[in-house]
Structures are given as C-alpha cells and as structure tokens.
Amino acid sequence: MATFLGTYENRLDSKGRISVPALFRAQLPEPHNQTVILFPSYRAAAIEGCAMDFIEQLGESISEIDLFSDDQDDLATSLFSDSQPLGMDKEGRIVLPAELMAHAGITDRGCFVGKGPLFQIWQPDALAAHKAEARQRARTKGLTLPIRPRRDGGA
Template structure:
C-alpha cells in the first residue's frame, strides 16, 4: 500500500473481473464474518441480489423474514463502495473501507470463488478460524516482501 492508499489488484483477479464485464471496477464491502474486505466485480452484485431474494423465499414463513432481508440488503449494498482501478491494476482503498477491513500498509488478496478477500496479513495470521495451510500462503507472501510474520 502506498502513501495514497493505492494497492495493486493482482492480475489473476483483474483477468476474471474484466472477463465478466467491461468495467475496471471492484465493489468493496466489509466481510460478514471475518475482519477483512469482501470484493467482487459489479456483475456479481446482481447475483448477490438474486441469492438474497431466494433466501427470503425460503424464510418467508418466519415472522422476522422481511426485517432480516432488509438488514441483509443494507449490509450487501448500502455498505459498499465501488472503486475503479487503472490500467496497471492500482486501486485506491477508501479510508472507511480500510478501517472496516483492518487494512494497514500491507494487503493480502485471496480468491474465494465468485469473490475475493482483502486482508491485513497480520490479522489473517492471527485469526484462529483460518487453516494453517492458508496461513502458510500469507507467510510466504510476507517473506517475498521481506517482512517477518
């Protein structure tokens, strides 16, 4: 991360984003369970909305279903930021998103299927819910940068 809050989105992620649509944009949100950011391309937002709709249909007999649906929508869409990246893949992580994700001067990008996550590597290594094999990836990336874990 540079002084302006810019970080490069890895090429393997940019390729997927650009294949799915014309936009050089990512959507950032606070991950619902981890202290990191959830990120995806704008086209995924429509899929996310459809998933929430299906979940509401499954739970519609629950008296609180509509309230829960509205809360999920708020978190999924109102608490997000769309940020463009330049031709070299640099994106500015907005200060609020950096705070929500606990991102400091280093960012660890991990593909997770339809989305990807952006972590503070130290937070990632300290999380007891992360498997050790995955932590080895973070340690390796830190070693590449000359940072001890």
C-alpha cells in the same frame, strides 16, 4: 463468473492505492472488467470483493426474500449500503476507502485472498491467524466436500 484463487500481498502507496493482483484482474468479466465491488465483511475484519456480475447475483438472491421482511432488510443493508464500485487505473490499482481500511485494520499492506467468486483483502498478520484458525476448524470438524458434476456437462 470470476473465480479468484491464491493469496497476494501488496503495499499501499502514499495515496492509498493498492494493486489488484493481475490474476484477479484477468478474471473480471466484460463490460465491467476494470471495476471491483468492495464491502466490509460482516463475518471478519476483512474487506470482501467481487465482480459486478456476482453482486448482481447476490441482489437477485436477496430479492427472493420477502421484500419488507427483517431478514431481507438486514441482508440488503449489510451487503449493499457500504458496497463501493471501484475503478482501476491503467496500472490495475484501486484506492481503498478509509472506512474499509479501518474495518480491516489495513495500514500499509493488504493481502488479497481468492475465495472462488469472492475475494477478501486482509491485514497480513490477521490473515495468517485467520488461515490457521480456519484450517484447524476444518480439521477438527472433519470437513469434506463432495465433488458434484459440472453444470455444463463437463467432467
């Protein structure tokens, strides 16, 4: 499974293309290593992105909810109805769909932010504010994270 790390700011060209960071591209597993899945975040004015294997894992998780329940329908609709698989050109660029750009307020620049199995694309100023707010909430709440043993038995 891909692990996306770091923050990278890139410019959109006149055709609406933006380069996916090389370190993100390197994380995309075969056979879909030239495809990213993008969808609007329902928690923030940002675009969510992931590899095909992670969107499949999310689908499996949603399928564990009662098929015709409101919860299952709400999650499936929120996640899959606006998801778009986007192929990269040979330079590693994707064309950001207009509706996703509008959702995130992106015009000429976008910041790719690694979030483990997901990444997000933000308007740069909105990202700076979001990072500051997230760090402050974490400090205020005294959030910590226990280190769990690795699943593969490693240290």
